[in-house]
Amino acid sequence: MTKYYWHESPNSNHSNxxxxxxMEIMLENDIAHRIEQxxxxxxxxxxxxxxxxxxxCLLNPGVFEYEGRVGLLLRVAERPxxxxxxxxxxxxxxxxxxxxxxxxxxxxxxxxxxxxxxxYKGKNYLTTLSYLKPVFSxxxxxxxxxxxxxxxxxxxxxEAYGIEDCRVVKIDDKFHLTYTKVSSTGVGVGYISTSxxxxxxxxxxxxxxxxxxxxxxEEKCGETYYALHRPSSPELGGNYIWIAxxxxxxxxxxxxxxxxxxxxxxxxxxxGAGAAPIKTxxxxxxxxxxxxxxxxxxxxxxxxDLEDPSIVLARSEEPIMVPQAEYxxxxxxxxxxxxxxxIVKGDQIQVYYGASDEVVCRTDFSIxxxxxxxxxxxx
Amino acid sequence: MTKYYWHESPNSNHSNxxxxxxMEIMLENDIAHRIEQxxxxxxxxxxxxxxxxxxxCLLNPGVFEYEGRVGLLLRVAERPxxxxxxxxxxxxxxxxxxxxxxxxxxxxxxxxxxxxxxxYKGKNYLTTLSYLKPVFSxxxxxxxxxxxxxxxxxxxxxEAYGIEDCRVVKIDDKFHLTYTKVSSTGVGVGYISTSxxxxxxxxxxxxxxxxxxxxxxEEKCGETYYALHRPSSPELGGNYIWIAxxxxxxxxxxxxxxxxxxxxxxxxxxxGAGAAPIKTxxxxxxxxxxxxxxxxxxxxxxxxDLEDPSIVLARSEEPIMVPQAEYxxxxxxxxxxxxxxxIVKGDQIQVYYGASDEVVCRTDFSIxxxxxxxxxxxx
Numbered sequence: 001m002t003k004y005y006w007h008e009s010p011n012s013n014h015s016n017x018x019x020x021x022x023m024e025i026m027l028e029n030d031i032a033h034r035i036e037q038x039x040x041x042x043x044x045x046x047x048x049x050x051x052x053x054x055x056x057c058l059l060n061p062g063v064f065e066y067e068g069r070v071g072l073l074l075r076v077a078e079r080p081x082x083x084x085x086x087x088x089x090x091x092x093x094x095x096x097x098x099x100x101x102x103x104x105x106x107x108x109x110x111x112x113x114x115x116x117x118x119x120y121k122g123k124n125y126l127t128t129l130s131y132l133k134p135v136f137s138x139x140x141x142x143x144x145x146x147x148x149x150x151x152x153x154x155x156x157x158x159e160a161y162g163i164e165d166c167r168v169v170k171i172d173d174k175f176h177l178t179y180t181k182v183s184s185t186g187v188g189v190g191y192i193s194t195s196x197x198x199x200x201x202x203x204x205x206x207x208x209x210x211x212x213x214x215x216x217x218e219e220k221c222g223e224t225y226y227a228l229h230r231p232s233s234p235e236l237g238g239n240y241i242w243i244a245x246x247x248x249x250x251x252x253x254x255x256x257x258x259x260x261x262x263x264x265x266x267x268x269x270x271x272g273a274g275a276a277p278i279k280t281x282x283x284x285x286x287x288x289x290x291x292x293x294x295x296x297x298x299x300x301x302x303x304x305d306l307e308d309p310s311i312v313l314a315r316s317e318e319p320i321m322v323p324q325a326e327y328x329x330x331x332x333x334x335x336x337x338x339x340x341x342x343i344v345k346g347d348q349i350q351v352y353y354g355a356s357d358e359v360v361c362r363t364d365f366s367i368x369x370x371x372x373x374x375x376x377x378x379x
Numbered sequence: 380m381t382k383y384y385w386h387e388s389p390n391s392n393h394s395n396x397x398x399x400x401x402m403e404i405m406l407e408n409d410i411a412h413r414i415e416q417x418x419x420x421x422x423x424x425x426x427x428x429x430x431x432x433x434x435x436c437l438l439n440p441g442v443f444e445y446e447g448r449v450g451l452l453l454r455v456a457e458r459p460x461x462x463x464x465x466x467x468x469x470x471x472x473x474x475x476x477x478x479x480x481x482x483x484x485x486x487x488x489x490x491x492x493x494x495x496x497x498x499y500k501g502k503n504y505l506t507t508l509s510y511l512k513p514v515f516s517x518x519x520x521x522x523x524x525x526x527x528x529x530x531x532x533x534x535x536x537x538e539a540y541g542i543e544d545c546r547v548v549k550i551d552d553k554f555h556l557t558y559t560k561v562s563s564t565g566v567g568v569g570y571i572s573t574s575x576x577x578x579x580x581x582x583x584x585x586x587x588x589x590x591x592x593x594x595x596x597e598e599k600c601g602e603t604y605y606a607l608h609r610p611s612s613p614e615l616g617g618n619y620i621w622i623a624x625x626x627x628x629x630x631x632x633x634x635x636x637x638x639x640x641x642x643x644x645x646x647x648x649x650x651g652a653g654a655a656p657i658k659t660x661x662x663x664x665x666x667x668x669x670x671x672x673x674x675x676x677x678x679x680x681x682x683x684d685l686e687d688p689s690i691v692l693a694r695s696e697e698p699i700m701v702p703q704a705e706y707x708x709x710x711x712x713x714x715x716x717x718x719x720x721x722i723v724k725g726d727q728i729q730v731y732y733g734a735s736d737e738v739v740c741r742t743d744f745s746i747x748x749x750x751x752x753x754x755x756x757x758x
Contacts (some may be wrong), residue, residue: 117614124614124615158635158636161615182615183615183616184615184616184639185615185616185619185636185639186610186612186615186616186617186619186636187612187614187615187616188634203632203633204632204633204634204635205632205633205634205635206632206633206634207587207634208586208590208608208610208621208623208634209610209611209612209615209616209619209621209636210589210610210611210612210613210614210615210616211587229587231565231587231588231589232588232589232612232613232614233565233566233588233589233611233613234589234611234612234613235496235503235566235589235611236503236540236561236562236563236564236565236566236588236589237562237563237564237565237566237588237589238565240564240565240588242587242588244587245630246630247627247630248626248630250632250633251624251625251626251627251630251631251632252630252631252632253582253583253584253585253629253630253631254582254583254584254585254629255567255583255584255585255586255587256537256583256584257537257564257565257588260563260564
């Protein structure tokens with residue numbers, strides 16, 4: 001049996017019987033309809049699984065519907081309680097056992113300039129270790145843990161630094177999870193499938209380093225599965241959105257770059273796909289994130305051709321969502337809205353998102369409103 | 380018809396009737412048996428295809444046998460003739476037409492610190508544009524052009540900066556070419572197949588950015604094709620050798636890192652696969668390149684499990700080839716030996732290699748000699 005230094009998963013602190021009417025908050029500068037109950041989930045709502053640790057961030061959930069409930073697959077990032085004068089961080093070994101590495105803060109070979117990364121003698125580690133926790137809701141607002149569905153933990157050497165930011169799609173009665181595998185050898189896209197959120201089948205890494213933000217389309221175009229993904233390049237190229245093709249979801253080819261960063265715009269530094277594209281009459285609608293050089297993460301939209309989704313029909317000139325609520329401006333890594341999951345109800349997209357890399361929120365969008373910004377006459 | 384600013388491919392300057400006996404040169408510090416006729420090919424041996432251009436480098440050939448001859452698929456890198464005070468470089472547009480961009484050398488937005496890359500306003504270009512030229516030989520030493528087999532030119536927007544460093548394997552009577560596609564959106568691995576070296580079938584990009592050094596195994600292990608490849612990571616990870624699996628050569632999955640760089644060794648900065656692994660009784664023998672932080676490129680070997688080649692059985696502690704001949708030390712980018720092609724004759728591997736990113740050479744190795752360095756008793 002796999003040996004973990006994880007605690008038992010506790011039941012939720014959240015009560016399931018709060019029935020708060022959904023309220024929307026409209027802020028200026030974007031077309032997001034934030035709900036009044038934001039933030040829905042924060043680190044203090046759950047107990048850490050690692051000994052002597054805290055939950056530093058709760059973020060970027062995959063979203064799915066299961067047995068009549070809304071499910072979020074939260075990314076939970078834990079960190080050892082820090083002792084004054086020292087820095088410590090978790091790393092998993094090849095037997096899936098967590099070890100805590102500890103250094104004196106003043107160590108000359110240590111670089112702590114980034115809140116997310118620890119550099120020691122030129123080798124990079126993460127300050128936190130992430131896993132994926134499913135939580136459920138009857139109303140899409142109040143979420144609770146379900147002991148029948150324990151957390152999904154990192155496994156194997158290419159997940160030694162954790163697993164992050166999972167997208168979930170349902171194809172042929174199975175849930176398909178694409179997520180970020182993180183280790184010292186690189187950051188790539190893992191693929192897991194499940195039917196019951198208890199038994200998981202692992203299919204290895206489907207996009208090699210450096211890659212993340214992978215969203216599989218929920219249906220084939222013709223005979224072909226498509227996925228958006230986000231390779232990063234150290235030299236030519238950058239942090240751009242690409243598309244790939246597959247016949248079996250396991251093996252991928254015919255990679256094409258479909259959306260680069262745009263000089264001088266809100267998405268000049270990096271872009272990446274959100275959740276699976278939404279099929280509309282006008283094309284596949286993809287909500288993506290874009291960041292500028294100040295690390296301000298906004299959301300925008302892409303419209304892709306229905307038959308050949310490698311063709312971009314339209315792209316947001318201005319973001320459809322800009323961090324501006326207080327919980328979006330301040331947190332573990334402020335000025336960030338980031339989504340990788342939603343539920344579609346007719347014209348309404350219920351978007352769950354991570355705010356400031358710390359809390360989980362929800363905002364709703366109207367598909368028509370987004371399409372209007374993409375297809376207005378003056379374009 | 381595709382419009383090119385290429386000249387007609389001229390016939391070779393090489394005479395086919397020189398019959399020089401093969402001689403070997405043994406240098407200290409490695410087990411490479413360099414042939415006396417090195418360098419076999421240099422830029423002056425061919426005429427450039429672009430107008431007003433020179434061949435800057437001739438390098439890194441893929442190697443194959445075709446109709447009783449040895450074929451090299453040379454990488455030819457051309458550059459416009461430079462005018463004093465200006466820097467100019469070629470870029471291909473979406474209609475496969477070459478344009479020459481020219482800037483004043485003193486332009487404040489220009490960065491010319493790397494011989495291979497031009498940076499202008501933060502966007503990177505290459506100083507040269509590469510294509511692939513087949514040449515043939517009856518003796519493995521004297522090579523000549525064959526007008527029946529014209530050069531393979533870049534095509535499409537993801538090859539706008541050229542195509543480079545092709546590996547060739549023969550599977551099921553077809554030649555399979557994996558090479559580097561270079562453009563502003565990134566560097567990835569392209570795949571082309573041919574039966575006759577005249578008609579080429581293009582299969583798109585099989586490994587997305589940032590990736591190169593892809594070598595497909597010449598036979599399946601069980602039901603699975605394998606390929607080595609070399610993604611590069613801007614953050615965690617680095618320039619490491621990975622392996623991937625395929626059922627059809629077009630779509631690839633189950634990516635695993637099998638060889639990282641090694642701190643303090645000759646391959647501390649970057650490693651990448653050479654040509655297809657050689658099947659031996661002891662395992663798959665792969666000759667790879669490794670570089671240190673001074674950009675000194677040597678060759679080493681990996682021994683991979685015959686049934687599961689993601690398992691590394693042995694790895695060179697010391698390089699099997701170190702740049703030391705004069706043509707390996709001085710050139711367009713000196714101190715480099717780099718191979719991506721060979722012919723195997725019993726125990727002998729006839730390795731063709733690029734030296735100093737400028738000329739093409741040959742060295743022979745003994746498989747037994749390499750295996751002895753890998754499997755000596757004290758390991």
